[in-house]
Amino acid sequence: QQLETVTVFAAASTTNAMTDIANAYEAAGKAKVVCSFASSSTLAKQIANGAPVHVFLSANPAWMNYLAQKKLLAEGSRIDLLGNQLVLIAPVASTIQGEVKPGFPLTEWLAGGRLAMGDPDHVPVGIYAREALTNLGVWPQLGPDNLALAANVRAALALVERDEAPLGVVYATDAAISDKVRVVAAFPADSHKPVVYPVALIAGRDTVAAKGFAEFLRSEAAAEVFKKYGFVVK
Amino acid sequence: MDIFALGPAEWQAIRLSLWVALWAVAGSLGPAIAVAWILARLRFPGKTLLDGLVHLPLVVPPVVTGYLLLVILGRRGVVGSWLHDVFGLNFMFDWKGAAVASAVVAFPLMVRAIRQSVEAVDVGLEQAARTLGAGRWRVFLTIILPLALPGVLAGLVLAFARGLGEFGATITFVSNIPGQTRTLPLALYSALQAPGGEEVAARLCVVAMVLALGALLASELLSRRLAARLGG
Amino acid sequence: MDIFALGPAEWQAIRLSLWVALWAVAGSLGPAIAVAWILARLRFPGKTLLDGLVHLPLVVPPVVTGYLLLVILGRRGVVGSWLHDVFGLNFMFDWKGAAVASAVVAFPLMVRAIRQSVEAVDVGLEQAARTLGAGRWRVFLTIILPLALPGVLAGLVLAFARGLGEFGATITFVSNIPGQTRTLPLALYSALQAPGGEEVAARLCVVAMVLALGALLASELLSRRLAARLGG
Amino acid sequence: MFLAKLRKRLGELDLEVEFCRDAPGVTALFGPSGAGKTSVVGMLAGLTRPDAGRVELDGRALYDSATGVNLPPEKRRVGYVFQEGRLFPHLSVRANLRYGQRLTPPGQAWADFEQVVEMLGLEPLLRRRPGRLSGGEKQRVAIGRALLASPRLLLLDEPLASLDAQRKDEVLHYLGRLRGRMAIPVIYVSHQPEEIVALADAVVHIQAGRVTARDSLELFRRRLAAGEAHSAGGA
Amino acid sequence: MFLAKLRKRLGELDLEVEFCRDAPGVTALFGPSGAGKTSVVGMLAGLTRPDAGRVELDGRALYDSATGVNLPPEKRRVGYVFQEGRLFPHLSVRANLRYGQRLTPPGQAWADFEQVVEMLGLEPLLRRRPGRLSGGEKQRVAIGRALLASPRLLLLDEPLASLDAQRKDEVLHYLGRLRGRMAIPVIYVSHQPEEIVALADAVVHIQAGRVTARDSLELFRRRLAAGEAHSAGGA
Ligand SMILES: Nc1ncnc2c1ncn2[C@@H]1O[C@H](COP(=O)(O)OP(=O)(O)OP(=O)(O)O)[C@@H](O)[C@H]1O
Ligand SMILES: Nc1ncnc2c1ncn2[C@@H]1O[C@H](COP(=O)(O)OP(=O)(O)OP(=O)(O)O)[C@@H](O)[C@H]1O
């Protein structure tokens, strides 16, 4: 018989994990899963404009709230699926050692270079980074000349990979995909609001198959995959 | 790096890209020729405005173009909902939407190339055809179009190449769906998100360049043939 | 929507955009004219290859162009490190880098426009100048360049407009630094990414269109003047 | 019958002419460069719109400023041989010749392909492209093309001007053959008295946009002998 | 002294000509269209490279296939008046005239601006643009421009071909004045016997790429009277 199709919009940062999970689900013969990966804002806007999607996995609560306000989420389907960790990275060859704690010597480590991070105006990881640096008391020391604000995590990562920036703030999951950077230290969990990836079904599209897949995302098997790629499973 | 070591997903993206770019140029050819002819041959108030409008997609960042397409042609959009209700046409999530995005972004390039070649057609030949009994429309089909063919070809290939490379408008408008809207540049973007994806990305980049250069080269040869035929 | 309600950050982005686009066209004008002349007037093996290379930035997604620029012109890049050591030139995180990104992306458009107008210059006039004692270089400066001026102008403005809209290559290459590299499209992109940013985005989009259309219009008028001067 | 009254402002030139022909035969428009000859012919063909006046052919108004009639060129059935030939470069000689013929409304066609080809000696050229023709051959094809559209009036605008003496003689020879066999009026523009003497039945002198004299062929010959035509622009 | 031996394959045409002039004066190249006249002149000016041969002017080789000498056009000091004028449309008449004059190496200039302007009657045109000149005026400016570069050889390629009779007479008049005052050899291309009779000192007949006859002016006149020149392409 014809398998039902579940369409999933997922934040670009979950590309690898979600691809693996979708493949596993399909292999189990449960349903056909089609994934689209782009930045959460792009996906949210497409949903708001009528994209026929069943499941949305956002990289931050803001864009999920945006859809909730528009009453586009299926009642009661939203949960926080994943967490992530904010880490400070440096090029593999870098000798910087130390701990990220209140008052840590960031400007010293930068030594005149720039800190690569997502643009805190709109890139989720940048927003968390600013919050954390502020709470740790080092944000005020950073002027426009100490920052390289990238359009997305990937671009920030590229700047550190190419040694254009001596340090960068990305998610642990991003640091994991590159062998040209190393993690200097993780940010203390209490320095910023928890990084949360909410998932929800779209209103009017909470089909049995969609619910089934959402259920699978919370299964042990899925959790294994998410952990493999560095996510924290809630 | 072995650029021929492409996986099935990558081949799918390449095939889809070619398909989308082909439809994009096929669909925009007619309007492009019409607009090019209007800009080349007519004088009317507001012509500069039309000229400007045609250039807009060149000037506006593709992401914005994509967003505007989403708002207009999306299922909730003014035009999109109508197209859906009346014709059952659906762009969202569909290669047709990707073709529309490519077409819109490449349109100004196509119009420019065609316009220039239409302008180069001697008005004297049109007049001659008129005195022989051909109306405006027939003159267009039998004189202008064949003589502007090299320019039309150049415009076609340029637009095709630009369409192959289209990223921002596509991902913003029709998302990134394997087999439907994940064209070569989108696959390239996705590859960059994965560990060790640079290699796949580099491979896809080379493929994109080869395809585009191949198209340019083919058009060069073809247009030389055409020119030789006109000369002889 | 009040499109004049622009904040200081937005005005800064607009000023920076104009500055970057101006330098982009100013810097690429010379090379573009040279390449256009070579493609229009010389025949040599590998010409089609050069033609293809020139077209590459049109075909490759801007983000990829930006990444390649980063690899080549970054401080650790082959050319970038040399430029830095020898000339103290630094593109990274600098408006100069944004100008380079805009210039590279707009280059093919400029070359195409100039090439076409150089091709339209009667070779007979060049021959006449040669018999009057002018060498190739002088012929170029005194005959070809002035006669191709309308096309050069068109290319300039088209490239300027395209440069104003450049987003992907810029943000990838030189990041998004207020006052240095946050041009209009980057500001626009930022606005689009934030929930509720549509209004700011729409305002900036209108500004971008107005600037680009203004440039196109001005060039149209100027080139009509030029044509009239040649005619009279 | 054919009749033209035309007025048009052309930059500096104030054009105002009037002439007619009531039988088949050749009326020459004779005058120096810039006199307005090509402009007149263009208005007859419908390529330029006069400011005022009337053009009438076989009782039908092609243009009339009084009634607002202004037929487009394709409805006028006026054949036009341009100074520069204007052959369609992308079509073979045969296709050029057929272009207008195929568009002739049924019942209005009087020109026969074989006959025209024979009369103008086009047989050996039929498969060639215009790019491969000499100037004289081009003009012969252009004449054939105009004839095959079965016009009711034929306009020839200095068809020999760009040809050297040999080619001129060749085309003149064919034009002579034509003249004896044509049942429609012909307007022949030239500033070469020899051509006019060889072809025309009547001569309209045009200078600076005005008709300065009208000659029968006999009168024109005499004027020529007296050296007067020279000052009107001939050699 | 001036001497040319040229060989060149031009498509179907196998061009091979030889001629010289050892005193100031006008040598006419006379022949029908397609004979190769423009090609010859182009090779003298250095715009086309012959396959083999030698071009010598005042003892200096401009081209020599034996020694590999091939001066570029700008080093030859050969004035060229093209059939179509080829004035620079973006420059005023004055700037057109000055173009070559300013490039003349010091000590080599023999042409005087005032004198050339006076001789060709260019004074009233100096401030105009080429687009505003009549055909005859254009050719006069083109001649003046070539002269003001102080050439050692002047080439005139059918300078009257595109003019009507009146303008032709006008330019011919100026060319006649010129002829009496020039101290350099002139090559004059034409297929109009009248022009040749009016201007030339000697005539080289060219047909299908070969020199078929060489006439003094006197001989040419006689040939013309006997109707022979006509068959060589004149009228
Ligand atoms: N559209 C126009 N606008 C202004 N002036 C024009 C226009 N068309 C023609 N003229 C002018 O009208 C005059 C007559 O031109 P026309 O071509 O009819 O002359 P002609 O007798 O055919 O000359 P020729 O023998 O050189 O072909 C010229 O002075 C020309 O400059
Ligand atoms: N580059 C070329 N390649 C091939 N054939 C050529 C080339 N240049 C000229 N020809 C041919 O050489 C012949 C001579 O041409 P040329 O222009 O020298 O003749 P001409 O005597 O000046 O004729 P006209 O009186 O028509 O100006 C022509 O048949 C022409 O087609």
Ligand code: MOO
């Ligand atoms: O929505 Mo993302 O995972 O920050 O690109």
Ligand SMILES: [Mg+2]
């Ligand atoms: Mg005329």
Ligand SMILES: [Mg+2]
């Ligand atoms: Mg010639």
